[in-house]
Every structure is written in structure tokens, then in C-alpha cells.
Amino acid sequence: MALKGNALIGQSGGPTQVINQTLVGIIKEARKHGEIETLYGAVHGVAGILSDNLVDLGNLSYPELDLIAKTPGAGLGSVRKKPTEEECMTILRIFQAKNIRYFFYIGGNDSAETAHIIDDFAKREGYDLVVFHVPKTIDNDLLVNDHTPGFGSAARFVAMAFMGDNQDNKSLGGIKINIVMGRHAGFLTAASVLARQREDDGPHLIYVPERDFDFDNFLQDVEDVYRRLGRVQIAISEGVQRGGQPIYSTGYKDSHGNIQLGTAGELGAFLADFVKREMGGLIFQKQLRVRADTFGYVQRSFPIQSEVDAREAYMVGKRAVEYAIVTEKSGSVAIKRLGDDPSSYASDTFITSLDSVARHTKSLSSEYISPRGNDITDEFKDYVSPLVGTLPKMGYIEGIN
Amino acid sequence: MALKGNALIGQSGGPTQVINQTLVGIIKEARKHGEIETLYGAVHGVAGILSDNLVDLGNLSYPELDLIAKTPGAGLGSVRKKPTEEECMTILRIFQAKNIRYFFYIGGNDSAETAHIIDDFAKREGYDLVVFHVPKTIDNDLLVNDHTPGFGSAARFVAMAFMGDNQDNKSLGGIKINIVMGRHAGFLTAASVLARQREDDGPHLIYVPERDFDFDNFLQDVEDVYRRLGRVQIAISEGVQRGGQPIYSTGYKDSHGNIQLGTAGELGAFLADFVKREMGGLIFQKQLRVRADTFGYVQRSFPIQSEVDAREAYMVGKRAVEYAIVTEKSGSVAIKRLGDDPSSYASDTFITSLDSVARHTKSLSSEYISPRGNDITDEFKDYVSPLVGTLPKMGYIEGIN
Known part of the structure; x- marks a missing residue:
């Protein structure tokens, strides 16, 4: 006999450009199933559950839903919070009072962990509840998944910005x-x-947190590119590190042997300062401009979506409902890639355990990073390109450097 | 008898998303006129003229031109340079050697000034030359013009980012x-x-350089919005000032009476720090996140164009050629708005003197700024809206704060 009752959706963690596609995927699919009576939304995730701040999602029209799906940010509000034991008890009491039997939680590994805790607690208390974690993160670092909804659209913004x-x-x-x-x-x-369309296009150098940052190599790299092209465009992850410490906190020894430190949130200014100090002769001689931009939240919120990303974000929501109702067991929706040919991309979903995606994360594998650690390989291009979609083509006049 | 000879185009100052529309407008129009024999491009503006680094633009195909028109950045390369008297002599010698009779210089008020200097110099030397300045600037601060090409697309990026x-x-x-x-x-x-679609949408506060920034009023404004909405999104111009000085250099007196200063390029960090220090109680109590982003160069280079802006940028280029050939006199192309109804926007061009747009700039007029200096009026919305074009519509779920 099928589990019947009400359902609840929450969104958690940093929002993305497509997290509302997932929300709408869940809402539309839930409406097709008699097992789900009333569908509620938790306002600001578990915070909304704890304060009994739920909204009935039954009144949203299909045109409204289509607009919401295209809107960045978490339509229900989001939160960064892991419930305590005591809070789990409160949550369960509210689930009982509202007869919530299906709980869908959209988020990254921390949200999977929260879903896992609530699921465990319900089991221990003998309360029939199906909990589904639905993946989302621009960081693309969820275990088990080939990639995660939200990443493709943020990557599209980054590629276009570069x-x-x-x-x-x-x-x-x-x-x-x-x-x-x-x-x-x-x-x-x-x-x-992906921004490179010609050989001399930037980014000319790319640094990621998976490799220890080496200040001397960096200077050499920058100078090499400058000597070759007369300019340098550099991509650096905010998380670049040295021995596990952010590079602004480890600092660098300047040409006088003094250690120069930076402050959090000012990595760009710190690196621009480093380049200006250490390449001062060249910069002065050629009157070079040295500038740093930190892209910031616009990467995850600028209102553009990658087509594949939008479709998959919708799909994981829809599948979460199907899986929950068919299996009546808790789990997490995961994405796999079908085949390796980037020109005929296809993907599908499968069920993985809540535990398998909770807590831990994954990193860029070493085959995607050049041996010197200052570039990204063609293998990664093949991996990421279908997720981002077709990019605008740039026009060039020959002979301009 | 029509002035016949070769023509030269240069791009100058900070690039925009549509400066190549203007370039292509000039190229396509020039091809229609027998008065212009060979059309050259100056690589990096006057710097390219001075080093005799010119490219023949005759070989670009129409499909190539259409792609270039859609590409951000200056296709010919740009420069920030005002030629000296001696350099003007060099420029004129190169013009004579290459029989340049038409010179089109795309840029802002500094570029108009450069065009003016070269024009004056040619007149003094008795060399027949028609110089046309063609407007461009995301700052929208050119005199005489209702608005300037480049502004609409940058404004579109800013509105979408917000x-x-x-x-x-x-x-x-x-x-x-x-x-x-x-x-x-x-x-x-x-x-x-323009980002506001509902009453509670941000930006909730907007500060521009045209008004002296008042730290106490700012704090009061932020707290008022927070008390009303539980969150605050703020737009601040990088040029906000107090008595003509950047606010980070004037600093603010903290609650202990000490003056806190900032550094150039870190206005965002300075203001976030100010808010955290001075609203510490509230921020601690509510565990508020305080974050600052500096949008940076992506505002003028992200590959999107406003439709009206792209069309007008093309038009000013085309008209520059027509005006130059018909009048055989130097000048600058300016844009006027036809009528005041924002729902039926139309514009046209006219000729103004090089002198009238050189050197000086204009500011946001006071009718566009709210009396308290923390908001922008509906009059400005009517002014700017047609230049930016239709923006994506956001979807909302009722009852979410």
C-alpha cells in the first residue's frame, strides 16, 4: 500500500541560476501523483520548518511556475544550517502535525547531510517518511555525480565573462x-x-586550489606569457592555497626578503600588488596596467541559464518525486553521463544513498590539470563543454595584438 | 569637387560591448563611397598611427564584419593617449604619406579632444583633412548627446546583475x-x-557621485531598510565622494572617534567594514551576512548588447561617414531623442562641433536623484529604460521574505 500524505520541499545552501528549475520539477511532478495531497514549501529551508513557516504551493499556476523556473536564487528562500538533535525532534513533530510523508531537500553535500540526519531521526522514531536529497551546487563537487545542476550555468557565466x-x-x-x-x-x-577561441585568447594561465600555488612559478608564467603576447589574462580560484593555507595568509617573500601578507576577500588586490612589486621593472618600463576583478555572486545569480543545466536541474526534481513514490525509500538523485563523446552528450539519473553524497566532496581530477599546474587540459574541455552549451562566437581583425 | 583619398579609423579609451558596432558601421558605409579609396584601421588608436601600425580593412568579408560588430572590446585595439604637438606633426606626416583625407576617431570626451587637436593641427598646416569624432562611453557623460553608445549595454548588464x-x-x-x-x-x-520589478526588490538604496556621501545618513538608510525588509541590497558608484574626495580617503569616524581610512580599489571592502563596525550589535544579534562585490570590467565587456544600443552604435558610425563626405567639414556625431514618450522611443543623429564634446563631461541631473540622495527617480527610469531594452521577468512565490 502506497505511502500517502503531504509533501514538503526546501532549498538550502548557496543559490544557483537553476535551483528553481529543480523546485518547479518537483512541484509539477508532485501534482501528478495522488500519493501527495498538499505540497508545502519550507521558507528558508530547515529554518522555515523549525519556525513552522510553510507555504502551500498548490496555488501556483503553470505560467507562474514557468517564470519561477527561469529565475535565479532560491524561490523559497535558502539557509545554511544543520539541525541539532533537539531541532530534529521539533522538525519531526511538525512533520507529524502536518502529516508530511515526503520531504525533498535541494542542496549540496551539507544539505544532503541535513536530509540524512532528518531521515535517520524519523527512522529511529518509527515515523514513516521518505526523504530525498536533490543535488545542486555551482562548485560541482558532489560525490557520485558526474556533475551537478547549477554548475553548467555558473560555468557559462564564467566562460562568457572571460x-x-x-x-x-x-x-x-x-x-x-x-x-x-x-x-x-x-x-x-x-x-x-572555454573562453579560448583562438590560440592567443585568454585565459592564458589558470590556477586551481587542487595544486599548491607557487609564487615563483606564477611570476615566471606571467612573464613568459607577457613576452610572448604582450598581455596576460589570468584565471585564479578564490581557493588557491599553499600547504592547505590560503595564499594571502601564507604570504610571499618580497625582493627584500620581507613577508607580505593579505587579507581574506582581497585575494585579487593581494595578487595584483604581488605582481606590481615583483615585476616592477617591466611594468614601469612598459607602463603596464595590472588589474584584478573578483567576479563575486554574479557568477551564481546572473539571469542566464545553460540549456542543458536548466533541463537537468528540472529533471532531478521530477525524478526525486518519481523515485520517492515508486521506491518509498529515502535517497539522493544523482546524475550520470551516457557515453564519452562530447558531441553527442546525454545524461540520466539514478538513486544513490543519502550517506554517499553527504559531508565529503570531490576535487578536479589530476588529468584535468596541466603538469605545471597553470593550465587546464583538453580532457576537461570535453567534459565541461556540453554542460555549458554553445557560446557566442567572437569576431577578430587579423594583425591586431 | 569632393575630397578624395584614403580614410583611417581608430578606437580610443575604455572599450564597450558595442564599440565594434560603430567600427563596422563606418567600414560598411565607407565602402559605398567612391571618395574613400583605401580604408585603414589604426592599431591601438593614435599609438598605432604614431608607429605607422595601420591595417587595411578592405579584406574583411561581410560575415566577418557582422561577427566583429557583436564582439565586445575594441577590435582594432584601443589606447589612452593625447598626442603632443610634436606627435601631431608625426601623425600629419603619416597622413600625408598615406593620403589620409578622412579620419574617424571613436571614443569619449578625451578622444574628442584628441580628434580636435589633430583637426586643428591639420588646419594650421593647410592639410585638407576631415576629422570626425564618433561617440562612445559607458559613462554616458558626453556633452550635447542625449546619451552615448555603450551606455545602454553596460546598463543592461548592471540591471540584470542586480x-x-x-x-x-x-x-x-x-x-x-x-x-x-x-x-x-x-x-x-x-x-x-531597472532591476526592481516588485516593491520589495533591490536595489533598496542607490548612491551616486553627484551627491556628497554622508556616512551617518547611509547607516540610517541601511538600518531603515533592514527593519522594513529584513535584508538590504545597495548600489554604490565607485566614484562616491565627499567634498570632492573619494570616501575611502576622507574616511569615517568610528564609534570611538577614530578615523578609519580605506585604500583605492577597495571601496567595497571599506564600506562592508564600515557597516560591520557601526552596525555591529544588530549584525551580531541577527547573524547578518555583510558582503560587497565590485562588478569590474565585466560591466563593459560581458558579451551581451542592448538592441537599441547596438543599433545606435552602428548608426553613429554610418552617419559619421555620411556627414564627413557630404559636409567635408570636421565634427562630432551626436544623438538626440525624438519625443519624450518612453513607450515609443526614437532617436536621430546630428552634427556638433568637436570642441563642444571635448574635455568636459556631464553628470546625472538633480531631477534624477531623490531628495535624500539615496535613490533614483521615475524620471530617470523613463529616460534609461528604452536604452536598456526589455529585461527578463522574474518569478516570485508569495509569502517569501
Whole structure:
């Protein structure tokens, strides 16, 4: 006999450009199943459950849903919170009071962990509940998954931003440093490689947190590119590290032997300062501009979506409902890639355990990083390209450097 | 008898998303006129003329031109340089050697000044030359013009970035400060007002350089919005000032009476620090996130164009050629708006003197700024809206704060 009752959706962690596709995928699919009576949304995730702040999602029209799906940010509000034992008890009491039998939680590995805790607690208390974690993260660092919804659209923004900025850098020359999101995993920074359409296009150098950052190698790399092209565009992950410490906190020894440190959130300024100090002669002689931009939240919120990413984000929501109702068991929706040919991309979903995607994360594998650690390989291009979609084509006049 | 000879195009100053539309407008129109024999491009503006680095633009195919028109950045390379008297002599010698009779210089007020200097010099030397300045600037601060090519596309990026970031801010709450380009004029920052689709949408506060920044009023404004909405999204121009000085250099007196200063290029970090220090109690109590992003060069280079802006950028290029050939007199192409109804926008060009747009710039007029100096009026919305074009519509779930 099928588990019947109400359902609840929550969104958690950093929002993405397509997290509402997933929300709408769940809502539309839930409406097709008699097992789900009323569908509620938790306002700001578990925080909304704890304060009994739920909204009935039954009144949203299909045109409204289609608009919400295209809107960045978490339509229900989001939260960064892992419930305590005591809070789990409160949550369970509210689930009982509202007869919630299906709980869908959209988020990254921390949200999977939260879903896992609630699921465990319900089991221990003998309360029939199906909990599904639905994947989302621009960091692309969820275990088990080939890739995660949210990444493709953020990667699309990053690739397009680098394409435009490359033309800007080419126009006026100089050294340009762009800091890309990703505290631990370099996937998003690596996606900047898609901006290259010609051999001399930037980014000319790409640094990710998966490799120890070497200040001397970096200087040498920058100078090499400058000597070759007369300009340099650099992609650096906000999480670049040295021995596990952020590079601004380890600092660098300047030419007088003094250690120069930076502060959190100012990695771009710190690196621009480093380049100006240590390449001062060249910079003065050639009157080079050295500039740094930190892309910031616009990477995950600018209102553009990758087509594949939008479709998959919708699909994982829809599948979460199907899986929950068919299996009546808790789990997490995961994405696999079908085949390896980037020109005929296809993907499918499968069920993995909540535990398998909770807590831990994955990094950019070493085959995707060049031996010197200053570039990204063609293997990664093949991996990421279908997720980002067709990019605008740039026009060039021959003979301009 | 018509002036016959070769023509030269240069691009100058900060590039825009549509400066190549203007370039292509000039190239396509020049091909229609027998008066122009060979059309050259100056690589990096006057720097390219001085080093005799010119490219023949006759070989570019129409499909190539259409692609170039859609590409951000200066296709010919750009430069920030005003020629000296001696350099003007060199330029004139090269013009004579190459029989350049038409010179088109695309740029802002500094480029108009350069065009003016070269024009004056040729007149003094008795060399027949028609010089046309063609307007471009994301700052929208050229005199005589209703608005300038480049502004609409940058404003479109800013409005879209604020729309997405507003949804992000709504998702997780807190205080978000976004620094927008514009050292002297607040037009681009003011365009963030277009991001508002509902009453509670951000930006909730907008500060431009045209008003002295008041730290106490700012704090009061932020707290008021926070008390009302539980979150705050703020647009601030990079050029905000106090008594003509950048605010980080004037600093603010903290609650202990000590003056806190900032450094150039870190306005966002300076303001976030200010808010954290001075609203510490509230921020601690509510565990508020305070974040700042500086949008940076992506504002003028992200590969999107406003439709009206792209069309007008092309038009000013085309008209520059027509005016030059018909009048055989130097000048600058200017844009006027036909009628005041924002729902039936139309524009046209006219000729103004080089002198009239050189050197000086204009600011946001006071009718566009709210009396308290923390918001932008509906009059400005009517002014800017047609230049930016239709923006994506956001979807909302009722009852989410």
C-alpha cells in the first residue's frame, strides 16, 4: 500500500541560476501523483520548518511556475544550517502535525547531510517518511555525480565573462587577474578555459586550489606569457592555497626578503600588488596596467541559464518525486553521463544513498590539470563543454595584438 | 569637387560591448563611397598611427564584419593617449604619406579632444583633412548627446546583475553592497534601478557621485531598510565622494572617534567594514551576512548588447561617414531623442562641433536623484529604460521574505 500524505520541499545552501528549475520539477511532478495531497514549501529551508513557516504551493499556476523556473536564487528562500538533535525532534513533530510523508531537500553535500540526519531521526522514531536529497551546487563537487545542476550555468557565466574580458584586455593590454568562485574545488575556475577561441585568447594561465600555488612559478608564467603576447589574462580560484593555507595568509617573500601578507576577500588586490612589486621593472618600463576583478555572486545569480543545466536541474526534481513514490525509500538523485563523446552528450539519473553524497566532496581530477599546474587540459574541455552549451562566437581583425 | 583619398579609423579609451558596432558601421558605409579609396584601421588608436601600425580593412568579408560588430572590446585595439604637438606633426606626416583625407576617431570626451587637436593641427598646416569624432562611453557623460553608445549595454548588464543578485540576497538575507563603474557620473549606477520589478526588490538604496556621501545618513538608510525588509541590497558608484574626495580617503569616524581610512580599489571592502563596525550589535544579534562585490570590467565587456544600443552604435558610425563626405567639414556625431514618450522611443543623429564634446563631461541631473540622495527617480527610469531594452521577468512565490 502506497505511502500517502503531504509533501514538503526546501532549498538550502548557496543559490544557483537553476535551483528553481529543480523546485518547479518537483512541484509539477508532485501534482501528478495522488500519493501527495498538499505540497508545502519550507521558507528558508530547515529554518522555515523549525519556525513552522510553510507555504502551500498548490496555488501556483503553470505560467507562474514557468517564470519561477527561469529565475535565479532560491524561490523559497535558502539557509545554511544543520539541525541539532533537539531541532530534529521539533522538525519531526511538525512533520507529524502536518502529516508530511515526503520531504525533498535541494542542496549540496551539507544539505544532503541535513536530509540524512532528518531521515535517520524519523527512522529511529518509527515515523514513516521518505526523504530525498536533490543535488545542486555551482562548485560541482558532489560525490557520485558526474556533475551537478547549477554548475553548467555558473560555468557559462564564467566562460562568457572571460571571453568579453579577454577582448577588453586585448584592447588596452596589461595584466588582468580574475578571481573565480570555488573555495575547495577548481571546476568553475577551470571552465574559464572555454573562453579560448583562438590560440592567443585568454585565459592564458589558470590556477586551481587542487595544486599548491607557487609564487615563483606564477611570476615566471606571467612573464613568459607577457613576452610572448604582450598581455596576460589570468584565471585564479578564490581557493588557491599553499600547504592547505590560503595564499594571502601564507604570504610571499618580497625582493627584500620581507613577508607580505593579505587579507581574506582581497585575494585579487593581494595578487595584483604581488605582481606590481615583483615585476616592477617591466611594468614601469612598459607602463603596464595590472588589474584584478573578483567576479563575486554574479557568477551564481546572473539571469542566464545553460540549456542543458536548466533541463537537468528540472529533471532531478521530477525524478526525486518519481523515485520517492515508486521506491518509498529515502535517497539522493544523482546524475550520470551516457557515453564519452562530447558531441553527442546525454545524461540520466539514478538513486544513490543519502550517506554517499553527504559531508565529503570531490576535487578536479589530476588529468584535468596541466603538469605545471597553470593550465587546464583538453580532457576537461570535453567534459565541461556540453554542460555549458554553445557560446557566442567572437569576431577578430587579423594583425591586431 | 569632393575630397578624395584614403580614410583611417581608430578606437580610443575604455572599450564597450558595442564599440565594434560603430567600427563596422563606418567600414560598411565607407565602402559605398567612391571618395574613400583605401580604408585603414589604426592599431591601438593614435599609438598605432604614431608607429605607422595601420591595417587595411578592405579584406574583411561581410560575415566577418557582422561577427566583429557583436564582439565586445575594441577590435582594432584601443589606447589612452593625447598626442603632443610634436606627435601631431608625426601623425600629419603619416597622413600625408598615406593620403589620409578622412579620419574617424571613436571614443569619449578625451578622444574628442584628441580628434580636435589633430583637426586643428591639420588646419594650421593647410592639410585638407576631415576629422570626425564618433561617440562612445559607458559613462554616458558626453556633452550635447542625449546619451552615448555603450551606455545602454553596460546598463543592461548592471540591471540584470542586480536582478539576479537581488534574488540571491533574498534567498540568504543580509546586507549586500555592489560597487558599479563610474568615477564621476552616476548614470550606470542609477541604471540599477531597472532591476526592481516588485516593491520589495533591490536595489533598496542607490548612491551616486553627484551627491556628497554622508556616512551617518547611509547607516540610517541601511538600518531603515533592514527593519522594513529584513535584508538590504545597495548600489554604490565607485566614484562616491565627499567634498570632492573619494570616501575611502576622507574616511569615517568610528564609534570611538577614530578615523578609519580605506585604500583605492577597495571601496567595497571599506564600506562592508564600515557597516560591520557601526552596525555591529544588530549584525551580531541577527547573524547578518555583510558582503560587497565590485562588478569590474565585466560591466563593459560581458558579451551581451542592448538592441537599441547596438543599433545606435552602428548608426553613429554610418552617419559619421555620411556627414564627413557630404559636409567635408570636421565634427562630432551626436544623438538626440525624438519625443519624450518612453513607450515609443526614437532617436536621430546630428552634427556638433568637436570642441563642444571635448574635455568636459556631464553628470546625472538633480531631477534624477531623490531628495535624500539615496535613490533614483521615475524620471530617470523613463529616460534609461528604452536604452536598456526589455529585461527578463522574474518569478516570485508569495509569502517569501
